[in-house]
Amino acid sequence: MRKILTLSAGLMAIGMASPVLAQEAAEVADPSANVAYIFNTLLFLIGGFLVMWMAAGFAMLEAGLVRSKNVSMQCLKNIGLYSLAGIMFWVTGYNLMYTDVTSWIGSFGPYGMQAVGEADVDTGYSVASDWFFQMVFCATTASIVSGTIAERVKFWPFMIFVAILTGFLYPITGSWEWGTGWLDQRGFSDFAGSTLVHSVGGWAALAGALIIGPRLGRYVNGKITVMPGSNIPLATLGTFILWLGWFGFNGASQLAMGTVGDVSDVSKIFVNTNMAAAGGVVTAIVLTQILYKKIDVTMALNGALAGLVSITAEPLTPSVPASILIGSVGGLIVVFAVPLLDKLKIDDVVGAIPVHLLAGIWGTLIVAWNTQSEVDGVTLTVAQQLGVQALGVVAIGAFTFVLSAIVWTILKFTIGVRPSEEDERLGMDITEVGVEAYPEFAKG
Numbered sequence: 001m002r003k004i005l006t007l008s009a010g011l012m013a014i015g016m017a018s019p020v021l022a023q024e025a026a027e028v029a030d031p032s033a034n035v036a037y038i039f040n041t042l043l044f045l046i047g048g049f050l051v052m053w054m055a056a057g058f059a060m061l062e063a064g065l066v067r068s069k070n071v072s073m074q075c076l077k078n079i080g081l082y083s084l085a086g087i088m089f090w091v092t093g094y095n096l097m098y099t100d101v102t103s104w105i106g107s108f109g110p111y112g113m114q115a116v117g118e119a120d121v122d123t124g125y126s127v128a129s130d131w132f133f134q135m136v137f138c139a140t141t142a143s144i145v146s147g148t149i150a151e152r153v154k155f156w157p158f159m160i161f162v163a164i165l166t167g168f169l170y171p172i173t174g175s176w177e178w179g180t181g182w183l184d185q186r187g188f189s190d191f192a193g194s195t196l197v198h199s200v201g202g203w204a205a206l207a208g209a210l211i212i213g214p215r216l217g218r219y220v221n222g223k224i225t226v227m228p229g230s231n232i233p234l235a236t237l238g239t240f241i242l243w244l245g246w247f248g249f250n251g252a253s254q255l256a257m258g259t260v261g262d263v264s265d266v267s268k269i270f271v272n273t274n275m276a277a278a279g280g281v282v283t284a285i286v287l288t289q290i291l292y293k294k295i296d297v298t299m300a301l302n303g304a305l306a307g308l309v310s311i312t313a314e315p316l317t318p319s320v321p322a323s324i325l326i327g328s329v330g331g332l333i334v335v336f337a338v339p340l341l342d343k344l345k346i347d348d349v350v351g352a353i354p355v356h357l358l359a360g361i362w363g364t365l366i367v368a369w370n371t372q373s374e375v376d377g378v379t380l381t382v383a384q385q386l387g388v389q390a391l392g393v394v395a396i397g398a399f400t401f402v403l404s405a406i407v408w409t410i411l412k413f414t415i416g417v418r419p420s421e422e423d424e425r426l427g428m429d430i431t432e433v434g435v436e437a438y439p440e441f442a443k444g
Contacts, residue, residue, distance in 0.1 A: 033121050036258025043266070044129035047252020050245045051136040055082045057241030058143035062150060063437070064235025065298065065350045069427025070151045071230055071437035077146050077155065081162045085139035088167035093138055094131055096171035101179035105172055124258070133252060137197055140249075141170045144201025147350035149208045152215050152424055155432055157417045161208070164407050170200055173396045187373035187380050188392040192253035194313035194363035195393055200400050202357025205348070207404035212417055214347030216424050224342050230438070232297055239301040246273055246308045250315040269315045273308065276315075276327030280307025283331030291335070299335055302351045306330030309356055310363035317370040326366055330359040361397075365389050 059078035063071045094111040114120070114127055142162045149158075174196050176183040190196050217225050229235060250273045256262040284303025288296040307327030311318070318326060337354035346353070368385035380388070411417050418424070423431040430436060 033124075036256075037119070037121050037124060037126075039257040040125035040255070041129045043252050043254070043257040044125055044133040047248035048129070048133040048136050050248025050252070051133070051140065052082075052245075054136075054140060054242050054245030054249065055079075055143060057238045057243075057245055058140075058147065060238030060241060061235050061301070062147045062238070062350055064231040064233070064238060065147070065229035066150050067227060067427070068230040068438045068441050069429055069436075071429065072433045072435050073155070073428035074146065074150055075437070076433055077158060078143060080155070080159055081142040081146060081166075082139045084159060084162050085142050085166040086135050088163050089135045089138045089171070090131075091167060093167050093171040094134060096168065097134070097174045098179050101175045101181050104176070104182060106175050106179055124256070137193060137249075138166050138170055141197050141201040141204075142166050144198065144352050144356045145205045145208060148205035148348045148352040149212055150349040151428065152418055153208075153212060154417060154419055155428075157411045157415055160411060160415075161204075161404075161407055165204055165404070169204070169400055169403055170197075173200055173399055176396070177392065183388075183392050183395065185375070186391070187375040187385065187388045189367050189371055189373050189385070189389070190313050190364060190392070191315060191367075192250045192312045194309055194360040195396055198309045198312065198356040199360035199364070199393070200396060202353055202355075202360060203397050203400040204404040205352050206346070206357060207401050208408050209346050209348060209353070211405060211408040211412060214345060215349075216421060218347050219342075219345045229298070235298070235301060239304055243274075243277055243304060243308065246277070246312075250312055254316070265316055271320065272315045272318055272323040273311055275320050275323045276311035276330070277304045277307040279324035279327030280304050280310070280331035280334070283328040284335055287332065287335040298351070299338070302334045302338070302355050303331035305355045306334045306359040309359040310366070312360075313363040314367045314371050322370065326363065329362055329366075330355075333358050333362060361393050364393055 055078060059075055062074040062078065066074050090111050092108050092110065095109050096106040098106060099109075100107040111131055113131075119126065142165055145161070145165065146158070175181045177188050177190055177196055178184070215227065218227065219225070247270050251266045251269045254262060254266045254269060257266060280303040281300050282303075284299045284306075285295050288294070288299045307330045310326050310330035311323055315323070334351065334354045337358050338348075338351050341348050341353060348354070365386065368382050368389055372380045372382060372385045373388070374380070408417065419428065419431060427436075
């Protein structure tokens with residue numbers, strides 16, 4: 001019976017495949033290429049939906065760390081930014097980042113989807129799977145901005161900024177390295193985006209925080225007013241979701257799963273990614289116990305994320321002890337940078353600037369310790385690699401920060417960015433969204 005079913009399925013498959021017999025013939029001619037194509041594409045798709053799930057992680061983290069009166073707004077912003085990022089990356093982002101890239105920029109125009117039943121085996125993967133995987137990275141960049149400037153930015157100005165960030169700013173700097181642009185030609189290395197994703201989002205968030213200003217009542221008469229989050233269990237869930245999604249973020253950035261060596265490398269990336277996060281958590285727990293005599297759970301959560309960001313620039317080549325150390329420094333950065341920002345009166349609601357910007361810079365620079373690129377047939381020295389890593393950090397940071405500041409300033413003095421003081425005190429859920437997350441409790 002099983003043989004009959006198998007034969008019937010095979011005949012049905014042949015009949016259904018008749019419109020693309022030429023492609024079928026190509027597949028038979030090189031079965032090893034077909035296998036690699038299938039597994040490479042699966043890696044992109046599985047990694048892509050794991051990174052997409054990080055959107056839920058950001059939404060839950062932010063919903064837990066803002067006050068009850070602004071939870072619905074953060075949920076709305078996160079589903080809105082993910083959707084808009086996808087549209088903008090299709091409209092022009094992907095081609096700016098990857099198509100016909102010279103040394104500085106790609107080409108304008110929408111992404112062209114492959115035809116039904118079409119597969120260019122020579123690429124080694126489905127181009128649609130590649131687009132999807134790259135798109136969710138783009139959306140991650142915008143999520144970073146959302147958390148920093150939460151609770152005092154109106155919805156539509158924020159979405160306009162997201163459209164510019166995801167359609168233009170992020171793809172242009174991405175093309176400099178991942179699109180084989182000028183930084184890549186100099187040997188800059190950023191495996192999965194400590195700088196190209198996380199620091200870009202961090203620079204855009206910093207520009208917004210400086211121009212928009214802190215929340216009402218946050219800094220009064222030289223004192224810092226504590227504004228506790230609404231739901232620590234929700235923020236913890238968001239952190240675990242992000243941790244899970246990071247395996248796709250880093251693991252699928254291997255960009256290949258068609259050989260035994262590639263699969264082995266993906267597995268090692270998973271281990272190093274996990275251990276860096278663990279190092280960040282333990283460091284944050286120990287340091288807050290020593291410094292404050294009590295353990296700060298929000299620091300532990302951000303310690304995990306900082307560890308993940310730190311290892312993202314090179315999650316393959318470090319040993320496990322090195323990965324733990326890299327992640328631990330990320331946790332240390334969070335513990336010391338969060339209060340420093342408050343001293344500077346930079347209001348970062350969720351701690352995204354220490355986590356994504358500062359830990360992203362650290363992760364990018366430490367690449368030189370483990371990896372040296374080859375340029376024109378010559379392997380860079382550690383000092384040369386460190387120099388080109390620093391060049392990338394400065395160039396991408398300056399471009400993103402300056403242009404983000406210009407966009408935020410234009411929005412501020414045209415349509416306005418902040419709600420009125422009365423609306424901000426009442427909360428964005430009531431005044432702009434119209435749906436309260438916690439209608440029984442959202443009074444403070």
